[in-house]
Amino acid sequence: MTAAQRLAWFALKQEIEDFLYMEADLLDQREFRQWLDLLAEDLVYFMPIRRNVKFGQQAEKENTRQGEGISWFDEDKWTLGKRVEQILTGVHYAEEPLSRVTHMVSNVRLLEVSPSVEEPAEVVAGCRFLVYQNRVEYESNTFVGRRKDRLRRHGNSWLIARREMILEQNVLLAKNLSILF
Amino acid sequence: MTTNLPIDQMIDQMIDPGRGMISREIFVSSDFHREELEKLFTRAWLFVGHESQIRNPGDFFVSRMGEESVILCRDTQGKVHVFLNSCRHRGMKVCRYESGNTSLFVCPYHSWSYTTDGRLQGVPLYRVLYEGQLDRSQWSLIEVPKLHQYKGTVWASWDPDAPDFMTYLGDAVDHLDQVLDCRDGRPGGSEVIGLHKWVLPANWKFAAENFLGDTYHNPSHRSVDMIGIGPSARAGQSGRRDNEYAKGQHVWVSFPQGHGMHSVWMPEVFQYQPSYLQYPVVDEYFRHCFEERKRRLGDKARLLPFTGNLFPNTSYHGRQPRGLCVWHPHGPTQTEAWRFFLVDADAPAEVKDVLRRFYMRYSGPAGMTEQDDMENWLYATAASSGTIARRYPFNYQQSMGAYKRNDPLPGDVSTQMTEQSARNYYDVYARYLKGADWDTLIGRNNSVRQAAE
Numbered sequence: 316m317t318a319a320q321r322l323a324w325f326a327l328k329q330e331i332e333d334f335l336y337m338e339a340d341l342l343d344q345r346e347f348r349q350w351l352d353l354l355a356e357d358l359v360y361f362m363p364i365r366r367n368v369k370f371g372q373q374a375e376k377e378n379t380r381q382g383e384g385i386s387w388f389d390e391d392k393w394t395l396g397k398r399v400e401q402i403l404t405g406v407h408y409a410e411e412p413l414s415r416v417t418h419m420v421s422n423v424r425l426l427e428v429s430p431s432v433e434e435p436a437e438v439v440a441g442c443r444f445l446v447y448q449n450r451v452e453y454e455s456n457t458f459v460g461r462r463k464d465r466l467r468r469h470g471n472s473w474l475i476a477r478r479e480m481i482l483e484q485n486v487l488l489a490k491n492l493s494i495l496f
Numbered sequence: 497m498t499t500n501l502p503i504d505q506m507i508d509q510m511i512d513p514g515r516g517m518i519s520r521e522i523f524v525s526s527d528f529h530r531e532e533l534e535k536l537f538t539r540a541w542l543f544v545g546h547e548s549q550i551r552n553p554g555d556f557f558v559s560r561m562g563e564e565s566v567i568l569c570r571d572t573q574g575k576v577h578v579f580l581n582s583c584r585h586r587g588m589k590v591c592r593y594e595s596g597n598t599s600l601f602v603c604p605y606h607s608w609s610y611t612t613d614g615r616l617q618g619v620p621l622y623r624v625l626y627e628g629q630l631d632r633s634q635w636s637l638i639e640v641p642k643l644h645q646y647k648g649t650v651w652a653s654w655d656p657d658a659p660d661f662m663t664y665l666g667d668a669v670d671h672l673d674q675v676l677d678c679r680d681g682r683p684g685g686s687e688v689i690g691l692h693k694w695v696l697p698a699n700w701k702f703a704a705e706n707f708l709g710d711t712y713h714n715p716s717h718r719s720v721d722m723i724g725i726g727p728s729a730r731a732g733q734s735g736r737r738d739n740e741y742a743k744g745q746h747v748w749v750s751f752p753q754g755h756g757m758h759s760v761w762m763p764e765v766f767q768y769q770p771s772y773l774q775y776p777v778v779d780e781y782f783r784h785c786f787e788e789r790k791r792r793l794g795d796k797a798r799l800l801p802f803t804g805n806l807f808p809n810t811s812y813h814g815r816q817p818r819g820l821c822v823w824h825p826h827g828p829t830q831t832e833a834w835r836f837f838l839v840d841a842d843a844p845a846e847v848k849d850v851l852r853r854f855y856m857r858y859s860g861p862a863g864m865t866e867q868d869d870m871e872n873w874l875y876a877t878a879a880s881s882g883t884i885a886r887r888y889p890f891n892y893q894q895s896m897g898a899y900k901r902n903d904p905l906p907g908d909v910s911t912q913m914t915e916q917s918a919r920n921y922y923d924v925y926a927r928y929l930k931g932a933d934w935d936t937l938i939g940r941n942n943s944v945r946q947a948a949e
């Protein structure tokens with residue numbers, strides 16, 4: 316990498332981090348409709364179910380697969396729009412009253428940049444998430460895992476084209492996944 | 497049969513379906529929880545898994561009965577077994593993978609190994625340390641004495657004296673068939689396409705009771721009904737499902753074994769209601785299945801399923817969505833839910849894809865419909881745990897007496913929303929806690945049943 320390329324790389328990484336933090340903040344501020352605007356029309360939103368498998372079979376069997384069978388989430392923008400619409404009815408009791416949520420995003424890395432660092436049209440960013448949810452009085456959940464986001468340049472911002480969330484749980488230890496990740 | 501009068505009297509006081517009152521204690525107390533594990537889950541037939549999860553010799557699927565882990569396994573000869581997942585030596589959980597294929601279960605602790613038919617085969621240093629003492633044939637994995645395979649589903653009971661599964665199921669079989677049979681009426685033919693497992697801080701009976709015919713809780717799903725998440729929602733239809741049963745008579749049916757169902761009895765002449773509107777191929781497939789089913793089943797095709805619960809803790813959704821859900825007790829105020837999603841194994845890929853997407857947005861912890869159920873079950877459990885709260889029973893007086901026996905279907909049939917199925921369920925539940933004999937538990941002993949009414 317030339318020095319100029321390195322600079323471009325850092326600038327891009329910073330820009331992507333800022334985008335992810337801004338996006339997390341929209342969710343935490345409950346700006347759900349604005350958050351939806353950050354999703355590409357062809358979004359894939361995927362959270363597999365993790366299974367306990369024999370050593371050596373992790374790659375093949377540990378996670379359910381996108382596009383087949385049952386996962387926690389394997390959906391598109393329309394469905395996420397419905398989730399938002401549901402929360403906004405005010406009678407979706409699993410989110411009424413609204414949960415208090417904080418999304419922590421860290422370990423951000425650029426995994427793929429195309430076509431070039433100088434003219435990035437699409438970026439795959441990896442990160443870790445720690446999402447804390449507190450509900451009503453005593454209910455709290457901590458969702459921790461890895462995320463991979465495919466982001467697409469959109470004007471001077473980005474659209475999320477694909478989000479893959481690997482939650483570090485087998486049996487889900489929360490009663491609901493009623494929040495957005 | 498053990499009788500202990502004071503305990504029996506206490507149970508009768510707390511569980512009084514005749515007056516439509518049930519104590520909150522049974523939903524929150526650790527005493528009742530322990531009694532359930534001892535007297536109910538050791539006897540009743542429980543759902544363990546599906547043959548599609550163990551297709552080949554050596555395939556296993558780790559399941560659960562009550563609070564205990566079990567291994568559902570097809571041995572190398574092809575026979576199906578259910579074993580307690582605990583080593584006979586020091587109790588180590590023999591298998592901690594969720595599923596797979598093996599010829600031997602090797603215990604991680606001291607390496608005793610068991611064949612797929614449960615026999616203890618390998619004992620390290622057997623000659624030196626155990627010869628003449630340990631009779632390996634006596635130390636097989638503990639196996640359920642009763643196992644039954646029905647249209648792909650596998651059921652088991654820990655009670656060697658339990659009646660056979662079909663007797664236990666009784667006339668509820670007609671309703672269960674609507675879940676397990678192909679959409680075109682061919683018997684069986686379903687497969688499991690995926691599994692949800694999650695824990696919820698609620699007593700398991702809230703969930704079981706919800707499925708056995710609590711149609712009254714519909715208002716809690718208002719949000720999904722308003723926005724529309726059904727298979728025709730993209731075509732602009734509101735509601736959380738298609739309206740497949742237009743003109744049908746809703747029926748709430750309960751059975752002496754404790755099962756309860758909400759189904760629909762269609763008129764003599766009934767038509768396919770267009771469904772899956774934005775997927776013409778899927779709509780066409782279901783239309784074809786519908787006509788085929790009518791042709792195949794004749795008058796029996798008039799019965800269509802909504803939800804139900806097989807006593808004690810196996811619930812189902814019959815069509816939209818379609819699956820079995822087992823509500824495992826996990827402490828007095830916790831439940832571990834396992835949902836098995838079903839499709840016809842030979843349905844076209846496009847149909848399966850539309851179904852699985854609908855299932856995911858409807859059911860379970862990420863399901864837009866069921867999330868609201870979970871919220872209710874959690875806070876109903878929590879708000880019933882207090883000392884004062886426990887003094888006041890729940891009310892089960894909805895539609896008291898408003899049912900007919902065996903008309904127009906077998907069972908106690910109500911044509912209006914009712915808590916009769918719940919009253920019946922807790923009546924049977926009480927009989928288990930009192931250690932009743934099997935004739936009483938499955939309603940053969942009519943005097944008990946009538947006395948309870």
Ligand code: FES
Pocket residue numbers: 583584585586587588603604605606607608
């Ligand atoms: S506990 Fe299994 S071999 Fe000792």
Ligand SMILES: [Fe+2]
Pocket residue numbers: 706713717865866869
């Ligand atoms: Fe419900």
